[in-house]
Amino acid sequence: MRPTVLAAAVAVLSGLVLAPAPAVAEAPAPATYTNPVAGDVVDTFPDPVTIRARDGFWYAYGTQNPVFQSRGETGERMLPILRSADLVNWEYAGEVFTQETQPAWHDGSRLWAPDVRYVDGRYYLYYSVPGRNTVGLATAPTPTGPWTDEGPTLPEPSGCPTGGIDQALFTDTDGTHWLYWGSYDTICVARTNADATHIEGPVTQVARGRRMEGAFVVRHEEFYYLFYSDAGCCDGAYSGYQVKAGRSTSPTGPFTDDEGVDLMALTSKGAIVAGANGNRWIGPGHNGFLTDLAGQDWLVYHGIPARDPDLARVPGIDRQLTRRPMLLDRLDWIDGWPVLRAGAGPSEGPQRAPVTAPVAGSTFNENGLAGMHPVGRGWSVEHEPDARGYATHAGGHRTSYLLSTGRAPADVRAEADLRVTDGAAGLVVGHRDRNHQVVAWLDRDRHALVTELGRGHAEEVTPLPAGFRFDSWHNVAVEVRGTRLTVEVTEDRMGDPVALQERHVPRSAARRGAVGVAARGAGVDADNVSAVPLYRPVTERVPEPEVGELLFGDEFDGAEVPGTTPDSPWRWVRGPAAGLTMTGDELSWPTGNNELHLGNNTAPVLLRDAPAGDFTVETRIEFAPDQVAQQAGILLYENDDRYFKLVHSVLPLHRGGGALLHVSEFGKEGERPTTTPPTPVANAPMFGGPAADTMWLRLSFHADTEHGENEVRAATSRDGRHWVHNGVWTLPTRDDLDIGLVSMNRTGAVAEFDYVRVYRAGFSHTR
Template sequence: MALLGGLALSASLVTAPGAATAAPAGRAAPQAPPATYTNPVTAGTVDTLPDPTMVRAKDGAWYAYGTTNPIFSSKGETREHFLPILRSTDMVTWTYAGDVFAQEARPSWWRSNTRAWAPDIRYLDGRYYLTYSLSTSGIGLATSDSPTGPWTDRGQLVPPNSGCPSNAIDQALFTDSDGTHYLYWGSYDTICVSAMNATATALRGPVTQIARGRRAEGGFVVNRGGWYYLFYSDGGCCDGAFSGYTVKVGRSKSPRGPFLAPDGQDLMDLRSHAGIVAAANGNTFVGPGHNAITTDLAGQDWLVYHGIPSATPDFPPLNTVDGVKTLSQRPLLIDRLDWIGGWPVLRAGAGPSDTPQAAPVTTGVVQSGFETASLAGWRLRGGKGEKWSVTQVPDAGGVLTQTGSPTKGLPALLTSDTRVNGDSRVEADLRITGGGSAGAVGLVVSERGNDRVTAWLDRGRKALLVSVSDGKKSTETSAPLPAGFDYDDWHNVAVEVRGHILTAQVSEDRLGDPLGTVTATVPDAGVRGRVGVASLGTTVQADNLSAADLYVPVTERVDDPQLGPLLPAYSDDFDGTGRPEAGDPAWTWVRGAGAANAVKADGALTWPTQNAEIYTTNNTASVLTRPTPAGDYVVEAKLAFNGTRGNQQAGILLYENDDRWFKLAHSVLPLTGLANTVLHQTEFGKEAERPTTVPATAVFNGPMFGGPPAVTTWLRLAYHYDAVHNENEVRMATSTDGSSWTWGGVWTMPKRGDLKIGLVSMNASGALATFDYVHTYPLK
């Protein structure tokens, strides 16, 4: 398609994986991981999994959690599941694993009409923390020793009156490198953050506003390369095929902000923001959003999010605890998240996928979950007197356990028979089981004779330490770990070696919140040898050890739409004076009598806003129209707008009639939660019939939001006709200088009549729109 190009996938696939790990008792053995996947990955398992979050648990599987919804509606079930849970060994093939709360066992402190929304999952202090929102506002906490429960209700974490001016929902936890826990939350239209106590069970300290935007919500933070990235969604989440949900991002040097978009704009500015990570691209999904992030065994990041299938966007009416509702289907999608020039973007800017894609790497060249008693394929090296065996423990199943009498000063190693060669990611879950205040557990990254690279959790030094030895000399590089770091709890140590550069990180849950990071130089390019586990001066346990070919990063974005030469017959620079149609008869009016003060002067069309609109059944505003060219094209307008109060707007349209159109406008919209405060938004909407609702909605309207507007804003609508589906596809773009453009999402609708180029200045009187020009170009 012409509006969002495709991209050849660059993620590495493991072509020679080791043997799959055996399943714990009562679980089916995992199959060989698929080479490809197709969204939605939950197809055939559940109908929907809105607002998804995901974690790799200590049993080596991935678990996904979603908002309360009718997940088995297609199978005839008429009830909702409260925070459903899915399980997968490959992030692609999922099975239903239960619910966090049974309907008949909801916490007693919930209001009777509340529904549980937007879970967030973390692994902290040796247990799983699941925070969730209540539809009536407020945030709860449940904990468990297992990713599937049983869950212990910990009560209300954040009350409805939270100190944040927006709704107290859509929360996510984050742990900083100093061990401080933070909670992010907010919806409609402000996102806030507060520090938490040491056990992450209560807020502590001030509540700080960090982002504002129309319908901004779903904040999720990761720490990467010394930056804190705040992912969030704006636009409408849940309006079926009219859902304008879009994932955006800003970054900061502090978990409290300020967070800035790629153009340098503070996310607290009262304008819509650039930094688009994922937006609808005109394929079979709309409304991509409310994301989490997970990482596969090759080190590739994946965006975990929901999307709405445009062909079947809505459920039949459902009788919920909060009345009868028409809910949108929002199944689980995953796609490769690329980091290009320091900024994340989905599939290099190609957007959500709906065709086969290279699957996440979930099996390594070396891999073991140590589920069987046999240690065939592993060899003991180093110290004497140590014993290595497999022990069964709750949650994790089988784990590698080292006991005996560790030899002081000489590490004990258990390494793989299989050698790893080249750029690799090596990781394992590690913990110290011996008492005292000293000792270390290590991940052997490369061992070849006397050449050895090991990443240590060193309890005596209170540090993550990387040692590089060639048998003659050794070098050490370390980073301190937080004062409260508990070496007895499971921690994940992941090491990536690309060329001669090694990066090691330790975290509790692999969710972009490292507690320590070390970068070192290694003599050999890539990993050259065996991998394994080491202990020094104590006894240890290890699990989920893997070594996989390191992912190949994508470094260039897909191309933006390219424009051909100006089409003068479909353009106007508004030279001369008087009415626009007098100088150029291609212009015609819809209800033109109401726009008698729209005139040309000084090379521009000036048009005061009307107290009128074209919104569903209220069609009173004037629309200035002219024909569109044949084929695919781009309409561009330069607009100066001085709106100051809610609902004033002006912009361009591709207009079929009053009830079928695409519109891109500089809109002034009220900020929810703060009186007498407005947002300036680039609002991209469509209006058409919504036949999938019950009863069918004759006319419906949905917005998505693009980059920031300014006093003068350049607007573009790029049109493509999809002949295969007989569908109009329109993509928006905005600019504040006429040269650097923020390309946003795509709206579609079935093609019926012809579209016209349109201009509007409307919705609330008192502002002035000045159109410097309207230019039309062929789309290459």
């Protein structure tokens, strides 16, 4: 059980725009939370990103939306802001712009997809201006403003073939800033100028795919990871959004998925981080990233509540907006890849809360130096609007310490915000005396990160980037796990360290001890000193679905076309299909000028009864389409307007100069009663793993009798052994589903079905 510790609790705001945080009361850290976080504060909060500010609070920023419809507001808030002391309990903290302060160059555009960073002592808020097809930048001295308009960051044209939206900044270890942006259907990256206000130099395309967007890059160990979302973000219960990832050894790529497929390849991709799992959340996507005080990473993202997916109409907007509250879940790194909750997907019930309260340390916001013990002269507490209280040292160049009165554990994550105008500032871990401690120094004179392990051990020096500003706040984090020491230096704790150091720690140094800061010189400031037990990583994924016993199948090794003889288990809707033949061991089915989509239901469908209970249907298909919309695969079919579909299909690349994408398309069609007026028939896809001329396709069915739903999960493979498991589509249960095959749309391609096999089970619950 986690120890009871000091945690900040937030006072309820009386206004909409905040000044720096007021004094807070002591409160225990929450043990659990339940998604959506901030669901009782705002009605919706799309495309969320978070940052831990110098005042010790977390701040979240979201897309312009009607966040207070339930309070009677008919309009929207422009880039709304939330604040929390613990990542669980949130309060409204204002917005970046109002109608009165919105810059004229926006031409009244709505503002989307913020990305927040801390650069050279100021908060940078990048945001999309879709009406101008560009990215704007506002900066501020505190996380709630006042905001200064810095204008657009992209030239016109930007050099990227797709929209100038969904941007994110990343800072590399050499101090270079990179800006990622793009949507519909390409993601690009370019280096920025030194102050990160606009791009310069060549623009590189790093990823493309159907509705690929929402880039967010972090560095983990030796790789750069590009998180992104694809399919559709904002179509209510028909949103097929998922978070996926690619990784590279360079911030400019090439990025590849977990099967080695280049994110620039003209196919759908794997490495699914988060997808719908059949619980209340649909379309999880457009993520941010944060790390709690224990070192555990978390994904912040939005999801759509299945039973209440749509907002009321907003005056002046020509479509119905989708409700997208902010979700928070643990992000695990397993076998070198990020995955949400070890593969379980978005959470619905109570979850272990992030660690946000230290067992030792101080934010210096209340009670001066209470909880810390000066060793040496010159320590005091000062105040400024952003950091609020902070410790400052004005002594000489002899080393002086400010240490916690309590001890931290041996396996520990400790961190502090440090600023140096003269001398060196250090984070101290495991202090028992000057000869038995670990100190990670920001050494201004040597322009380096320097670690000391006590008497008798050599220091280790890591140069800092040439433009490193010691007079700006930087976060220094130290992790000790066993005898392994890891140190990273960042500006904003956003997975983009400007310095990394790893080294062995002797067991004599890896012990319990005080945490604190050290100073050499008369210009050292420190804030947000904390130490907590280091998190325990999850190293195994939840079990993937496995098929059970074979119930029945058809190997297509006969001479008769299925569904054309009295004893055939198959039957036709609008068939038999023209040109269909049996080749001796395959069902050969040419595509035709027909369709199964919304009101155009002209395609032949080959059906047979499904078994009772949960089951998986699998086929192996050889299919090499070369024209837009050609597709072939399997169905779970109720009627022409209610079905689930998994096909290899061809789609155009938006602004791709005629390029075609081969995708694993997992779609559903059915009624959408929540819209105003209700939509009789709707259709939307998710996109699964990479497509290939030879593919294995699976649809797994589960009857959710508790909620009255049919749940279907897709999986694809290019070798029959390694599977990419997709998200889950659901429809309310009505009539029975049949197993079906289709080969349709434009003529010119032929689908060769090797078999259809039906297995028991194959659907796993990961709620």
